[in-house]
Amino acid sequence: MNNKGLFITATDTDVGKTEVAAALAAFIKSKSEHENVNLWKPVQSGVIIGDPNADSYRLLHGSGLDQQEKDIATYTFPKPLAPWVAAKREGKEIDFSVLVEEGLKRLENSDFLITEGAGGLIVPIAENKTIADLASELKLPLIIVARAGLGTVNHTCLSISYARTMGLEVKGVILNGYLNGNDPALKENITMIENFGRVPVLGKLPWLDFENEQGIDWTARRQQWMNLIEKHLDLKLLF
Numbered sequence: 001m002n003n004k005g006l007f008i009t010a011t012d013t014d015v016g017k018t019e020v021a022a023a024l025a026a027f028i029k030s031k032s033e034h035e036n037v038n039l040w041k042p043v044q045s046g047v048i049i050g051d052p053n054a055d056s057y058r059l060l061h062g063s064g065l066d067q068q069e070k071d072i073a074t075y076t077f078p079k080p081l082a083p084w085v086a087a088k089r090e091g092k093e094i095d096f097s098v099l100v101e102e103g104l105k106r107l108e109n110s111d112f113l114i115t116e117g118a119g120g121l122i123v124p125i126a127e128n129k130t131i132a133d134l135a136s137e138l139k140l141p142l143i144i145v146a147r148a149g150l151g152t153v154n155h156t157c158l159s160i161s162y163a164r165t166m167g168l169e170v171k172g173v174i175l176n177g178y179l180n181g182n183d184p185a186l187k188e189n190i191t192m193i194e195n196f197g198r199v200p201v202l203g204k205l206p207w208l209d210f211e212n213e214q215g216i217d218w219t220a221r222r223q224q225w226m227n228l229i230e231k232h233l234d235l236k237l238l239f
């Protein structure tokens, strides 16, 4: 596996990969020896570049890295579908070999590469190619972002199990967005994922309230996320 990067995947779409990827990139840049951190979203769907909801936009502003939004996402398709079909609906296709080349180039030209998938591991991106195939070609170890509450053990262990069949290393699981830190299910979920998935749970992150009438203060938000990472995640295992 390549120790110069991480592939952020999840048990599903909308679980928190973008938040975690942006915050991890900011954290690694400021707290590790890695100066030149690169963020990459190989394929994104359901948005256009410049849309404040686009992952490329949120990764850029969330991380504060010195990149262009266009450079963060290689392929962007407006239909909110799995990337393979989102491309087909536009009469286009995603060239898997372009993504592999791009990933290898980014790994070579940066100190540390954080890649965000789309949805979970078996999301199609090209004919017979999934997100897991891309992580596998690039030999990037995974972080699996999972929901914190009831139902997550099954989804998380299935994702871990599939990662193993693909020869992928799972560095750890992050449980994102719990509402009540004292919920006994939260603690039990960690125990069960570690026992049955046989991977470490790097930590659990609470649901944050970012509501702000003046719009998003990205600097404050980034700081809040970095504090969360520092306080709640055990990142020793990542490096």
Ligand SMILES: Nc1ncnc2c1ncn2[C@@H]1O[C@H](COP(=O)(O)OP(=O)(O)OP(=O)(O)O)[C@@H](O)[C@H]1O
Pocket (backbone or CB within 6 Å): 010, 012, 013, 014, 015, 016, 017, 018, 019, 020, 055, 117, 118, 119, 120, 176, 177, 205, 206, 207, 208, 209, 210
């Ligand atoms: N811990 C959290 N606290 C508050 N809001 C959160 C948290 N985690 C995620 N969110 C919000 O939940 C929504 C989904 O998160 P996010 O976009 O990061 O998911 P994703 O896994 O990247 O989805 P996709 O598969 O589309 O890339 C976003 O609006 C995000 O801001």
Ligand SMILES: C[C@H](N)[C@@H](CCCCCC(=O)O)NC(=O)O
Pocket (backbone or CB within 6 Å): 013, 014, 043, 044, 045, 046, 055, 079, 080, 081, 082, 083, 117, 118, 119, 120, 123
């Ligand atoms: C539209 C979503 N937000 C996401 C694609 C999710 C595909 C999920 C497919 C599935 O598992 O059924 N796109 C993206 O991460 O860019």
Ligand SMILES: [Mg+2]
Pocket (backbone or CB within 6 Å): 017, 018, 019, 055, 116
């Ligand atoms: Mg995302």
